[in-house]
Structure formats: structure tokens, C-alpha cells
Amino acid sequence: MSDDSTPAPERGQRLQIHWGQLQAAARAGDISMEQAERLWARWAGQAIAPARFGFTHVLYYFGGLLAIGAMTLFMTLGWELFGAWGVLLLSVGYAVGAVAVARHLQRRHLHIPAGILATIAVCLVPLAAWSLQSGLGLWPEGGPDSYRDYHRFIDWRWLTLELATLAAAVVMLWWLRLPFMVMPVAVTLWYLNMDLAHMLMQKDGFDWTFTRDVSLVFGLATCAIAVWVDLRSRLASDPRDRQDFAFWLYLFGALMFWCGLSLRESDSELAKAGYAALNVALVFLGAAIGRRVFTVLGAIGVAGYLGYLSYKVFADSLLFPFVLTLLGLGIVALGIWWQRREARIHARLAGWLPAALRPLAQR
Template sequence: MSEAAPSHTPDRQHRITIDRARLLAAAEAGDISPAQAERLWARWAGDAIAPPRFSFVHVLYYFGGLLAIGAMTLFMTLGWELFGAAGTLLLSLGYAAGAVAAARHLLRRGLHIPAGILATIAVCLVPLAAWSVQSGLGLWPEGGPESYRDYHRLIDWRWLTLEFATLAAAVVMLWWLRLPFMVMPLAVTLWYLNMDVAHMLTRQSGFDWQLTRDVSLVFGLFTCAIAVWVDLRCRLASDPRDRQDFAFWLYLFGALMAWGGLSLHDSGSELGKLLYALINVALVFLGAAIGRRVFTVLGAIGVAGYLGYLSHKVFADSLLFPFALSLLGLGIVALGVWWQRHEARIHARLAAGLPAALRPLAEPR
């Protein structure tokens, strides 16, 4: 009777013990990156924090949170002025303290998303508290808005103190609780800040549309630079709390400000308009390389706008342009099919084209 050949099928009951030292050794050997080793260890150890997802529970979290935030910001009524500056200050501080206490309680229970929403409510109450202090002490500059409800409606340089107070509070809260949704009011405040700074620079000479546009572009680029710095630090961090996506809102509002300022530049030459289209094409590929869809979406809108300009202005009387544009559209669809089939390889090549310092941005979270 012949001896049975040894089986090469792995034993399903066999278990291999992998500790942190083995993962770090694999990273040192070049088998995986150090960041990947840390992420694997955090996931296997059960320390990784689950990211937000489009589920019914998470939708309820954000819907309720946005309603509460809106009640304290966009939908603030004049009825609050009946409490006076001191009463409004006490109410805002009381609400903020309660929100922070509830956020810490939820955080101890591992409910990071609702904890982040409640902590964000506390940050959103900071401008109301700052306005109450200034108004109560008689330090509010004359000639501008007299009601806090105008903070989210009117552009005015007098809001700058409220915005700086909000930025400072958001940074402190982020350092303390490390909850990504708190970046949202910080990013919104940077957006407000860019408009109010432009108003301050033009309050003597009157409204200057071009300066406002340029300030938006500069603020947007600055915010995107902060987002890249934050994103890199998060991806290279070893603590699971620091590896969360703190850069999302900064990318979103930074890209909107920069792209909006760029799109409002009215170039008088065809070369300038072509350059604008090429910049938007670059944004499409940048978004694909670093996994930030906001750049891809805005770039696609910019390219579509340029093609619309060509069809209505340059080739308005051309018989062949609609056919050429149809072929281009079908070609883009075919490109999408090809891209889907080779997405991993394309992403790797695009990531390889990034500077070495930025390549961690292309790694999956």
C-alpha cells in the first residue's frame, strides 16, 4: 500500500500568533509600511475607531445633530435678545457645558460619532458667547450688525473677533477630545473669515469684487495646505484616535474657496481659459491620486464649464462641434470603463507621481 502524499492544503484549525513585534519586524524588512503595520495592529487589537458610514443610525445621528446646530446658529431668532447679553452668555455657556459633558459620556461608551456631534454643538456656541461678552461690556463696534442672528447672514469685519474665538476654541477642543466632526465648524469659520477679511480690506474704498475673489483663492489654498499637513500627520500617527480623518472638512471648504476664487477670474484670452481647463483636469487626477473626491468633482465641473463655453462662444456656428463633443463624451465613458478595470494599477501610478513627502496621502485609510 503506497503512502499517501503529504497534503499542501493549509490546516483550517491552525492558528498563527502575530504580535506587535512581528508586525514591526515586517515593516522594517520592507514587506509592509510602518503605517500599515500600525493600522493592522490597531484593527486586530480592537482599538481602531470605525469611520462614519451611510447607515440609518448614522443618518439619524447627523440629522439630529445638524438640527441642533442649526437651532443655535442659522435659525437663531430675535427672541434670544430678550435675555440680554448676560442671560445669553449664561445660556450659551450652560448649553456648551452640557454638550461637552454629554460628549465625554458618549465617548467613554465608545459612541464616537454622537460624541463628536455634541462636542461640535459646544464649539458652535462659542461665537454666541463671544458676542454676548462684547455686547455686554459695550465693546461691540458701532455701525455694524446689532444682532447675533446676522452672524451667519451678513459679511462684516466686526465678526472677526467671534471667528478668532471660535477657531481657538475648536483647536483646544480638538486637542482635548480628538473627534473629527469638530473640524466642521473650524472649516466653516475659515470660510467666514475669508469673506470678512476681504470686507475689512475694502471698507474704506468700497466693495472690490476682484480683491474678494483673490482673498478667497488665497484662503482656499492656505486651507488646503493645512488639510494636507493634517492628513499627513493623521496617516502617519500611531494612536488610533489620531488616525481618524480630521482633514475631510478642511479639504472640502478649502477646495471650494480656492476653486471658487479661481473660477471667478475672467480671463480675456483663450489661452487663459485653456489654462483654467487644464488646471481642472489636473484637479480630477489629483483627487483620484489622493482619494479626495471633492477635487475630482470640482475639476469635472470646471472642465464641463469650459466645454460649455466652447460650444456657446467659440464654436457656436460649427456643425461638427456637437458631433465632436458627443464622441468626446462617449470616449470619457469608455475611459471610465477602462479605469474601473485597472483602477488599482492607475491609482498606484498616480500615487508614484506624487512627491515622496505626499505619497502617504495615497495610501488607503
Template sequence: MEMRMSAAPETTQPPGASRLLISREDLSRAASAGLLDAAQAQALWGFLGGRAQAGPEESRFSFGHTLYYFGGLLAIGAMSLFMTLSWDVLGPWGICILSILYGAGCWAMAETLWRRGFTIPAGLLGALAVFLVPLATWSAQHALGLWSDLPGAVSGARFSQYHQWIDARWLTLEVATLLAGALALWRMRLPFLVMPVALTLWYMSMDLSRWPAGAVDAWDLDHARHVSIVFGLAMCGAAAVLDVIRRRQGTADYAGWLYLFGAFAAWSGITLSDSGSELARLAYALVNAGLVLFGAVIGRRVFTVLGAIGVATYLGYLAFELFEDSLLFPLALTAIGLGLVAIGIWWQRHEAAIHARLRRLVRGGGATAT
């Protein structure tokens, strides 16, 4: 369906046409005729307006998009490797200056592509520019002698450790990255720019568990789990707000990356918090079963996938505990596996109807259309 933002002469479409030109006056006339109320007409216009502004590039996923993402992610990964290998040659100031120049060039290209309507490569290049901020910050800290050495802590001598180890001293890099990401989103409202922000928030949820530096026992993970759960739930809450705005105003999807990293942070923290209580384990299974349905309701498969993994984990635990050293053990595993396959087949056949029904129930419109 195609729309325009101003009134236009009526056109006659041949029978079976798949594209129509719709003006706001058309929706007003439909509301006057009783086909829909004024609020529905306004919501529909906002939804179609958001799709029209998204442009044809974002409405489909093509082989060109695959090349965009593969090339962009390859450049992001290669950047860290190249800069680390160049440390001995260029030194901290050289890496810092090179990172700034590299980031500025990526941002300039992103701006150019964005103005020309190539939103996906623009978002990838903008994200690459944001990803260079922690590298530039880390290099500047080393050059100025601001990186503190702590006994038994991560040396921080290689930037790759930023992605490998939890340490409170990384928080300075993460704060700088969040500020850069916020500025990038303020300048270019592109959904992929949320990815470095969401990833950095996930890193921060782990590094905050070691703040202040050296204050928490590195082998005590309870505090880290609690921080991860709280941070993950907060990220999912922020994503839910963005999701509501998207559904009401027809804006782009800025919530996806926050849902992904937030859900994983909270779910992993809950999964690793095993109290040894059978009641707590049952509650864990019920929470994961709820995640499966919750993901179906809001249309976010990350919750469905994580919930399914959690339920399967609990079922496996039951099988090992109840049927350990028993001839029924392989039968239990077989039954669980075949049961999951059967559920998957049933779900695939009825997924669209289940989604529609659950959304109607959540919105309070349980009555089916006639």
C-alpha cells in the first residue's frame, strides 16, 4: 500500500490491484461512513505515515542488505583487531588519533548516505563510528597515564580485553560510548545506532558489579547476577516504552536491540541464580513458560527463544533427577524431545492465529471479529 501526505484526485484502480493511493481525506470519509471511528483513523494514518517515511529500503530484506550487515560487522570486528596489532607501532597517541580520524570518516560517510536515503549502510557506518569511541578513550587514558593498575586485576594492556574481562575500570569507556551513541541517535534517528548503545549497557551491567574497582570479590558472582538482572529488566522496560511509541506513532523500531541484550542479561542472571530449592526451580520453569507466551504477545522472539531454552533446561533437570540410573531415563529424554518437536509443529501451524488472539486479549478485545 502506498500513501501520500496530501489530498489528491481520486484514481480508479483495476480489480485485484495490490497498491492504492490513500489520502487523509479518504480515512476521514471512511470514519464518517462508520467504517471506523476517528481514533482508529488517526492511528491508521500514523501507522501508514511511519511506513511511508521508512522508505522502500527498510520495507524488505534483500541480498544487498545481507552484504550491508556482513560488511559492516566485519569492519567493526576488524577495527579492534587492527588497532590492537598496531599498538606497538603507533603507540597510545597514534591509536587515539587514528581512531578519531577513522571515526570521523565513518560518520561523514554515514551522514552522506543518510541524506541520500541509504539508511541501513548509514546506520552501520554510524555504529562503527560509535564503536571507535571506547578505543579512542582507552588509548587517551593510557597516553595520559590515567589507567590505574590494580593487583590481581585485568592489565588493560590490550583493547581486546575490553570485550573479554569484567572490570570496573572499563566504565569510563562505556560512559563515553553511551554519550557518543546518544549524540548519534539525536543526529540520525536510525534503529541500528541503538545496537552499540544496547551492547554497551550490557557490558556496563557486568562492569558495575565490580565497582568501585577492587571492592567486590572477583569470585563472588551473586552481586554480578543481581546487577545483571536489574540492568536487564531496566533495559527491557525502556524497550517496552519505545515499543509502545512505535505502535502508536508508527516510528521506526528502536526497541529491538534493547530487548535482545536486556532480555539476555536478565535471563542469564536468573538462570545462573540456582538456590537449590525445588520450589525455586519450579518457579524458574514457570517464568520461562511465561516468557514464551510473552514473546508471542508482543511479537519479540528473543523472549520466546530464551523461555524455550529455560523450559528445556528444567525438563532436562527433571529427567536427570527423576530417572537417573533408571531404565526410564532414555525414554524420558525421548519423550521430552518428541514432545518439543510436536509443540514446535503445532506452534508453526497456528503461530499467526495465536499471536492475533493473544494481542486481542491483552488489549481487552477478546471478542472475535465476525
């Protein structure tokens, strides 16, 4: 580490330590290799995942989302003046530039803006795929003829764009390993489920019931992928792989599943009770694995069912507003009780998980 002739660093002084230096210290016998890996994992985790979300991060995400929106949601017809090949060159050029800047920021340990720039590159993939297909005359007839409709209309012809986006995102994630890049993957899976439902219907128009059910199935599948990704991240040996890559998959998967479930209509009281029971299970699942999106959606579902029961029992009654008020205050009181005992509840529920899923409960 340091000999007698090397002055000790002053308290509060910043030092830059590289992985090679820790390896050298382990080879010299100053620390064990296990200690070196543990220290590096801790420091790398602190560098990658800041503990506090401050105004700087608001600027990062706000600016990044504006740039992503400009290339996706707010694409105008003016771009079509460049022609398909011109748009292809522009989108590829923007993507290459975004990746180059992302790599530069990553080397400077600015992982959040690096992830945003890399995400912009992924979001340009469907535009490039559309331009390439249009330029080669391979775009199927009978559907949208403008890329700006990609984010507006459901159509099976978008499937090639979505599959290209997913493939590019997987390669980029393997290369750069920046968690925010999973966001376009989750959004694309959402688009994919609607467009695939349109293709399976083999007709124009909109079949609400079929689309709803496909959303439910896709939501379950996306949550299953999120669990797999989460487990791999938590059990990984490389600190770069131990980031939260599953967050966006959990978020969109849970929303697709819960919305598909909640929009189902039933006149059966047993089915409604079953819906409430599933939402209770979501509350406890979210508490067990530390994913609040399940807890929040489950709580909304349970509250909706309790409100339905209150209305059914006290329909056209002066007591209904008072009952609903008491129900709301009771839920607030439950939240206070839960917050005070959250750690113990989490530990107890984590013990109920199957052994293969218990790593998900690690905080």
C-alpha cells in the first residue's frame, strides 16, 4: 500500500483507485482477492447508482427525454423531405454520435447521462429500420406510410421495427451495460403485444377484448423476463452486471398485466372476489421482493374492490360518503402501520418465497 516515505493522505482528500491497483494489492498480500472484489463491488455500485436523486438527475432525464421525444413521438413530416435514404443516413449518424458520446461519458463514470445517450441510439433503431425498408421498397402495402404513425396507430406492419429494436437493444446492453437502456425494451414489448394482437386478428379494426387479453398474457411474460433478469443481476459476479436492469421490465410488465386484468368485465361476485384476492397477492409479492409497482397496483385493485362493496351495500344511502371516507382513512392508517413494520414484514414474506426466488428479496 504505502511505505514510511509515502505521506498518508489527508482526511477528506479524494483518491482515484483503479481495479488494477486493488489486484496489485491482493497479489502483494496486503488484502485478499475476495476483499478486493468486495471493495470494488461496493465502490462500483456507489459510482453507478447514486444514493440521492437530485436536481442534476432531473436535468439529465428531462433533457434526455426531450431528445428521445424529438426522435420518436414528435417526428414531423418534414423529415420525409430527405427521402428514405436520407433519413436512414441521418438516423444512423445520430445513433453513432450518441453511442460515441455515451462511451465517453461512461469512461468518465457519468453513467446516468451515458445511459440516456445510449438509449437515444436504441430509440433511433426503428426509424432506421423503417427507412431501410422504405428505401428498398419492402414496406408492406395497406398500412401506415409515415414513420410518425409508429407511436400513434396499432398495425402488424410495425413488427419488423420492434424486432429490430429489441435485437439492437440486447446487443447494446451486452456491450455497455447501462440500465436505462432497458426502458425502450419495455416500451417496445408493450407496442409488440398490441401489434401482434392486430396481426393475429387478421383484420382491420380494433377488437378490444382480444387486445386486452393479449396484454394480460404479454404482461405476465414480461414480468417473468423481469424476474429472470433480476435473478441474474443479483447473482452476477461482475459489479457491472449487478445493476437494476429489471426495473423497467417490472414496471411495464406489471402495468400490462394489471390493466388487462382490471379491464375484464364480470357479473359474477366470485370472479370479483377472485380479482381482489389476486390484488392482495400482488401487494404481498411486491413487499416480498421489494418491487413497489406490484404493491401499488395491488393496493389500487383492493381499494377499488372495497369501494365497489361499499357502494353495493350502501347504494343510495346517506351513509355511503361516510363509509367511503372511513375506508380511505383506514387505508392511510394501514399505510402508517405498514411503514413502521416494513422491514419485519419484508423479512417474513421473503421467507415464504421459493428458494430459487429468495435472491430477489435481497436489498
